[in-house]
Amino acid sequence: MNKKLDELKNRLREVEDLNNASAVLGWDQATYMPPGGAPARGRQMALLSRLAHERFIDPATGRLLDDLQAHAESLGPDDDDAGLIRKARRDYEKSIRVPPQLLAELSEHGALSYQAWTEARAANDYATMRPMLEKTLDYSRRLADCFPGYDHIADPLIDFADEGMKAVSVRALFAELRAQLVPLLRQILEQPPADDSCLYRTYPEDQQRAFGEMVIKQMGYDFNRGRQDKTHHPFMTSFSLGDVRITTRFQPDYLGDGLFSTIHEAGHAMYEQGIDMSYEATPLAHGTSAGVHESQSRLWENVVGRSRVFWNYYYAQLQSVFPDQLGDVELDTFYRAINKVQPSLIRTDADQMTYDLHVMIRFDLELALLEGTLALDDLPEAWRARYQSDLGIASEDDRDGVLQDVHWFAGVIGGAFQGYTMGNIMSALFYRQALTAHPEIPAQIGRGEFGTLHGWLRENIYRPGAKYTANELVERVTGGPLTIEPYLAYLRGKFLD
Amino acid sequence: MNKKLDELKNRLREVEDLNNASAVLGWDQATYMPPGGAPARGRQMALLSRLAHERFIDPATGRLLDDLQAHAESLGPDDDDAGLIRKARRDYEKSIRVPPQLLAELSEHGALSYQAWTEARAANDYATMRPMLEKTLDYSRRLADCFPGYDHIADPLIDFADEGMKAVSVRALFAELRAQLVPLLRQILEQPPADDSCLYRTYPEDQQRAFGEMVIKQMGYDFNRGRQDKTHHPFMTSFSLGDVRITTRFQPDYLGDGLFSTIHEAGHAMYEQGIDMSYEATPLAHGTSAGVHESQSRLWENVVGRSRVFWNYYYAQLQSVFPDQLGDVELDTFYRAINKVQPSLIRTDADQMTYDLHVMIRFDLELALLEGTLALDDLPEAWRARYQSDLGIASEDDRDGVLQDVHWFAGVIGGAFQGYTMGNIMSALFYRQALTAHPEIPAQIGRGEFGTLHGWLRENIYRPGAKYTANELVERVTGGPLTIEPYLAYLRGKFLD
Known part of the structure; x- marks a missing residue:
């Protein structure tokens, strides 16, 4: 053997x-x-x-x-x-x-569709993409049909990114979440809006970069086994367990992008850097699912990086790096600025509170498309209707509507979105579990110490890599199934504070 | 078909x-x-x-x-x-x-030998490397013996780097060159030595880099199809005909390294960038031999980059970049400094005039080792004797003697050195040919214009890539065989000037 x-x-x-x-x-x-x-x-x-x-x-x-x-x-x-x-x-x-022929066709169609989309989005031209999407939908169904016996046609597609998850359970979880989030958002919006003008000052790139790298190093990102470079779109990539890199971008007149992108990608990277080294160059040497991966980026970016205890410690340092920009800004003002809730049209710009509403709109619509209960002709209008009902705003054009995300226009409809919200749900779940084991964690974060949290995550989430599926991991770590309660409690506590 | x-x-x-x-x-x-x-x-x-x-x-x-x-x-x-x-x-x-087994053994032995050498060189310890070299010599002979029917045992090894060249002809060419160079060097050394202290001032890296990149861009290196980065040892590398990169290094207290390394590697790179684009991803999409490759790096570095006409144009610009360092230095002083002839122990630090003497020592010794006419026990002494007779100096230790170059200690003895001097010989040969076609080239260089020279090289040397062997190329370009006369005339003209 x-x-x-x-x-x-x-x-x-x-x-x-x-x-x-x-x-x-x-x-x-x-x-x-x-x-x-x-x-x-x-x-x-x-x-x-x-x-x-x-x-x-x-x-x-x-x-x-x-x-x-x-x-x-x-x-x-x-x-x-x-x-x-x-x-x-x-x-x-x-x-x-999956027959190689189908893979090849999918890949070719994906490239054509992507190319067309880059122009169609700029031109606000859904009509051009409509027949492309028809084909994409057909390919997506054919891909799913390579796995007969599914309960829902989206199941095989969801399974590619979040192994073991099924449409019926994700949909139920999301419906429950949405039912709570929509009224919670209304409640939050009754409060006076935060003033985030302090973020829109001139922040030189070099200082943004140095501050961000100092922070992620203290969080536990290992620069001996990684590095950070600049790209148009931030990402994490891994070449071995000893070389897990991140990229970021900086806006010279907005502080809220580069720093949190850096922490976000470092969260992904700490997950992969923390995998058991004996798994090197095996299928276990990866994060186990899109959702669990996103749970780590969002945990470090939001649960830690946008928390009050974190800034209790770091704000004075940030002020000393940017005395002209932040010297006159109170900690409380800054904290509210980086946590400002404001419904917007674009998912990738969304705040922590509204982000999942964007995601769930996409998830529900792609399920409906795959089922055939929604026609592509009706998609733009269905998009607008859901934005109106969930976020209270809707885009008149399609550029900032149905055409905004690359996912559906790069080859497959189905399976690419649920991980984002799964990640948010799990970030709060795992964080609560870490706090149950180590109630001292928030106080440590308030001193710029992340060793206990990072150590707990490494042992419980990172080390197993892809050895357990997301559901198995949740069960092992929390003793029960995935639940939205900790996430809702976290959001309520933070935004109704 | x-x-x-x-x-x-x-x-x-x-x-x-x-x-x-x-x-x-x-x-x-x-x-x-x-x-x-x-x-x-x-x-x-x-x-x-x-x-x-x-x-x-x-x-x-x-x-x-x-x-x-x-x-x-x-x-x-x-x-x-x-x-x-x-x-x-x-x-x-x-x-x-070549049997895969031999290749694998060679590669493994090469790695061990290289590792041992990094320590033995530092420790000036030839004794440790002696048995390693014995094995290397044995592997080198076995490698050559995969090609029965050779005239000289070094022929197959030379052929790997400089296809079509043979030991007997290279040896004859080198003997002729050496017979001229040794007395020429004596003659040059009778002149008062140049004062190159102006090169040993503080030259900030950023300015060195910007100046070097400006120069190679004007020479014809295409940054849309390449880039320059920093490494310990400068090199050129190609990933396709559209992506030919160079690396360099800078010494903050010596101007003579970074700038000329940059031009040297850009010379290699312009060769590969100039290959016919229709050869992309074929065996023709490379330089045709080590010697022809080196002819292009040396042509741009030395024949152009260390010429008086070149600096007639660029020196004022260099002075304006480094006013504190060079404001008080005359053009003539600078020109003599970058062309200072001074016998030294280390090949890679050698000036243009003595460089080939270093190379030919190695070439002759490796032929003797392969033939068995020189024993490894006698190698260090043979090295010293040749340095004494050719350069008038010799290293007492082996660190700066026989242990100085990596080549023999990385797996094979034979074939790795002749290309350097072949390159110098061909650089003058090709340059003379370019001037025959376009006598206006030096005057153009004196105006910072390289289009005619670069265009001639592209059409005659670069475009064919590896379609012709070095000997075929020389024959096509010059109408005759390889000859040292233009190179000697060039050196005499320059250093007895």
Whole structure:
């Protein structure tokens, strides 16, 4: 068995390393590549992805997994090798079910659709995207149909990002959340709005950067095993457990973007840096789901980084970095500014309180599209109606409406949005659990100390990597199923404060 | 035939793209990778190199080449496809002759030897390296013996770097050159030495960098298809014809390193940027030999960048960038400083006049080692004797003697040095040819205009890439064989001036 297991690990290591190499090429493309490098780079990344895929779906992988199945079961659910075999088998079963031809068509259509969208969005032109979306919807259904036996057609698509989650349960959870959030938002908006003008002053990039990097270093992001660079859109990427990088961007006349982007991506990165080093170059060496990943970015960005205790400690330091900009601004004013609640049209600009309403609109609409209960002709209007009912505002044009997010226009409808709100829900759930174990955590944050929180997260969330699914992890950590109660309590406590 | 040719090109494109992807990983390793990334990076690069090699030596490649042989011959020697098939066949024949087992052993021994050398050099410890070199010599001979029928055992090793060159002719050329250079050096050293103290002032890195980048941009290095970053050891690397990067380093208290490194690497890079774009991702999309490559770095660095006409134009600009450092330094003093001739122990620090003497010592000694006419026990003493006779100085220790260069200690003895001096010889040869076609070139350089020179080089040297061997290229460009006369005339003209 050890020989077979080594064979499997060698094979998986090559798959991981090919994907990791492709990730390096992608990072370079987004950070430093000169314009002339673009045509070859796309080709090179496609080659590496194809080779990784071919090696993974090779029947030899399947035979090794078959041979190791009984061995894995004999080891018990908590054994690392058993977890590896289990995870590899699930990935393998999924990968071999999708015909290469469909994958290739999807990828080609996705590229065309994305290209068309970049122009159509600027031109506020839903009509052009309408037939593209029709095709995307068709491909998405065909992709789902590679996994017969689903309860809901969105289930296989959700499963790609948030393994084990199903449309029916997510929908129920979100309906419950929405039913509470909409009236809570109304209640919050009855209060006088915060003055966030202090954030819109001139904040030189170098100081923004230095302050942000100082903060994430103290939080626990390890610069010996990572680095931060600038990109148009911030992201985290990993080339091995020893090299987990983040990118950010800075607005010279707005403080609220760069700093919180940096913390957000560092949250993702600390998750991957914290994975058990013995999982290096295996399918376990990743975050376990989009939702759990987002729980860590949002926990550090919002639950910690926008908390009062955090700024009790850091605000004086921020003032000393920006004395001209913030010297005359009270801590309380600054705290309210970075937590200002204001319904807006754009998801990515949304505050912590309204963000999930944006997400759930998309989730519900894509389910309706997949089910066929909503027609693409009616989508823009359905979008506006939900914005009006949930957020009290709606975009007249489609540019800031249905055309705003890339997700539906890059190849698949379904499965890409639920993780954002799952992440918020889990961020509060995990944080509460950490506080139950270590009630001293808020006081420590108030002294700029994150070791206890980071240590608890590392042991309980990070270290297992992808060994347990999100649901299994929640069950293990909290002793129960996923629940929105801690998140709602957190939001109420913070915004009705 | 077109279908077979397309198949061959597809196969070769994948090989190139795998090697290019590995090069991106290598660039990242040298520039931005955090320390924690090292273990995985070595593994990832080894995987990509292995996959490229496996794909290339696959018998399917050989069958395609066989099938296309007659077609290639029918096309005539100047046809691009014929050139591609010819070059691919030569590379293939070489690759399949070396058993993978020998390659693996060589690579492993090379890594061990390199590791030992980094410590032995610092400790001035030849004794430790002596048995390592014995093994290296044995591997080098076994590598050569994969190519039976050679005239000299070094021929196959020379051929790896400078295809088509042979020990007997290189040795004859070098003997002739040395016979002229040694007395010429004596003659030059009778003149009073130049005062180069002006180069050893404080030159802030940012200004050095900006000046160097301004210069190479004007020379013709295309920053839309490349970029410059900092590394310990400057190098050029290419990921496609649209992405040819250089690296450099700066010494804050010495002007003579960063600027000329930048121009040197830009010379290499302009060569690759100038290759016919239709050769993208084929074996033709490279410089044709180490020597021709070096001819371009040395042409731009020395023949242009250390010329009087060049500084007639640029010195005032350099003075305005560094008014405190150079305001009181005459152009003539500066010109003599950057061209100061002074025999030294270290090849990489050598001036233009003595550089080839360093190279030829190594070339002659490695031939003698391979032949068995020099024993490893006698190598340090032989080194000292040649330094004494050629340069008039010798190192008492081995650190700055036989242990100074990495080449022999990284796995192979033979073939790695001749290209440096070949490059110098060819730089003068090509430059003379360019001047024959365009006598106005020096005057243009004196106005900061490089278009005519760069255009001539692009059409005659760069565009063909690896379509012709170095000897073929020289023959095509000059109408005759490689000759040292232009180089000697150039050196005499410059240093006896």
